[in-house]
Amino acid sequence: MHVIAIGINHKIASVQIRESFNQDLTKRHECLKSLREIKGVKECVILNTCNRFEVYVAVECIRTGMSRVQSFLSTWFGGQAQEILDLFYKKADEEAYRHLFKVTCGLDSLVLRETQILGQIKTAFFESQQSGGTSTIFNSLFKRAIVLAKRVHTETGIGHRPVSISYAATELMKKKLPAIENKTALVLGAGETGRIAAKNLAALALRDLIIVNRTYEKAECLAQECRGRAVPFDRLKEAVIQTDIIISAIRTESPLLTKKVFLEVMKAKPTKELLVFDLSVPRSAEVGAASLEGVKMYDVDELQGVIDSNLVERARESRKIVQMIEDEISEYKLWLKTQSVIPLISALTNMSLSIHNEAMKHIENKLPSLSERERKIIRKYSKMPGNQLLSGLIIAMKELAASGDSIEKEQLFDIFATIFSTNMPFEKHDERIIVEESRNFLHSHLVKS
Missing domain, CATH: 3.40.50.720 (NAD(P)-binding Rossmann-like Domain)
Structure with a gap:
């Protein structure tokens, strides 16, 4: 999944141009709904203030996503002239994260120490979230941006004299x-x-x-x-x-x-x-x-x-904030990488739970006279070996995903296929499905990275 940001602001567009992109709440909701209907768009947020109009979308393909969103904006705003649409900046992935964090922290505002933009970002995010326009990617990205901006206002001089x-x-x-x-x-x-x-x-x-x-x-x-x-x-x-x-x-x-x-x-x-x-x-x-x-x-x-x-003060405060932004980008990229193994971790966890449940059925059949207290004790302690094994495996998978180290394709397939197929209390049909899903997942996520 990729994140793209498309928009204009006070730096590149006059107030005459910006006001032509201004929308009231009803129009914004309609625009969000139409954006979500674009093929390939999975999540979206619209930020519309007096100084900027920006669209953030999570898409499957950057080039196609950019093209479709631009085409949509041209149609939505009544066929804006090409020279106006050419003013729009277009950012993808790391550039888009950096832009959002700078905007939220006030570094991209007309007034450096402006705190009003944080409230506007929160409003834009919650509007989209409440209408179903955000999911895993944007819920994490925008919450990180909001928390970062609050830290900036607390830990730097930017918040000591709030302005707008x-x-x-x-x-x-x-x-x-x-x-x-x-x-x-x-x-x-x-x-x-x-x-x-x-x-x-x-x-x-x-x-x-x-x-x-x-x-x-x-x-x-x-x-x-x-x-x-x-x-x-x-x-x-x-x-x-x-x-x-x-x-x-x-x-x-x-x-x-x-x-x-x-x-x-x-x-x-x-x-x-x-x-x-x-x-x-x-x-x-x-x-x-x-x-x-x-x-x-x-x-x-x-x-x-x-x-x-006050350019001197702007530069001094900005340097500290820029470093905080870069650190947050690194943390977010690391989180994104670990998300690639979440389906596999979930499958392993479910498999472990199924094995444990099957084992408990056998124990209860063999020992029908067990009291409820005894069942609880056996259930608790019989989970421990599997949990401990899974814990180490999950940490290793997350580290592997985060590191991006290259490992031979067949080795990965063999390792995980063995994990999924060894001593599984499922029918062969279920076992084959899980092994195949494991292979497909690894091919599309881990090996390519």
């Missing part, structure tokens, strides 16, 4: 508006990004903090947390007139803050300046409004300058 794209907006806002304590800020949206923005703003001792959300109860709850006040969604324009700063983080298919709205607002505002940070993808503020006098607008791509101001 909202934090970058707040930092730029402080540079643009020195006398911030006299300003009123409005947060549009009470989701995760809006919540972080509101908490960052609450720490600045603003004159007033306004929260607006489609669901008023959520806005009210966030306003209470941040010592602000909630305003109903249908009074958005009225709230904007009172505002000096807007941080918009609301999901919308088309701009809520149109150029027309801004024109009306700027006419009615007592102060003729408005600073707008549009963190939404797709964007919630109409791009043309930036041309209006007094309106200064920044989208997620324009926050890059704030983020690049």
Whole structure:
């Protein structure tokens, strides 16, 4: 089984391109369902944030899998132009593991120390897992990525000052508006990004903090947390007139803050300046409004300058994390190799159990007067020799699978065929099936590796 990752992010695609790949929850579930129906795709996860769109799939063949998934994405998103699809990065196996671990740890984020991406990865994984989109390979891979990211945040400086794209907006806002304590800020949206923005703003001792959300109860709850006040969604324009700063983080298919709205607002505002940070993808503020006098607008791509101001710290923290990622990749590859012998271990365990059960039947037939306590004692201690033999054999098989050492094909066949066929209390028909399955398994897994 192979793992491939296909996607775009803020480094290679503008916000205009990224927003064309943005999907709501319902669409994402439909996309996952359709992905699972592609021939050769065994597991899949979709990661869709404002800064990236990525598809992770477990496939039988890398080349065929890549081709089919790309073709599917082109069709799903309405026949995207080839030049856009050519932007997608394509990674397989070790490169795909490394990419996922870097993304989860925040090394591939717009803001290095961003912790929000960890929650987004968990959500993407659980969405797929709950819909039956993951199994052994991705359950292990994504859980390892999540645990690794938590370790990174605990064991390195990356977690000591958690930030996000909202934090970058707040930092730029402080540079643009020195006398911030006299300003009123409005947060549009009470989701995760809006919540972080509101908490960052609450720490600045603003004159007033306004929260607006489609669901008023959520806005009210966030306003209470941040010592602000909630305003109903249908009074958005009225709230904007009172505002000096807007941080918009609301999901919308088309701009809520149109150029027309801004024109009306700027006419009615007592102060003729408005600073707008549009963190939404797709964007919630109409791009043309930036041309209006007094309106200064920044989208997620324009926050890059704030983020690049601390390159020395980025490099220092990154080196430690990169080594942790490489160690985790080695551990995962070792785990993958040992998975190749799990069916054989299971077969041997079942065979041992069957032998033991057969032996117990003979004992009980010969000694029908045994008490229940005596049966339990005999059953317990008669298992011990087989368990001890199996334990050593299982360890040896796992080490063999993990090492990748080359052993003569016929030797392997003879060794395991003997293990499966010696003193087996099965009928000859069953014995032949097990020996044949053993040979087939070894040929397809151990010998080829």
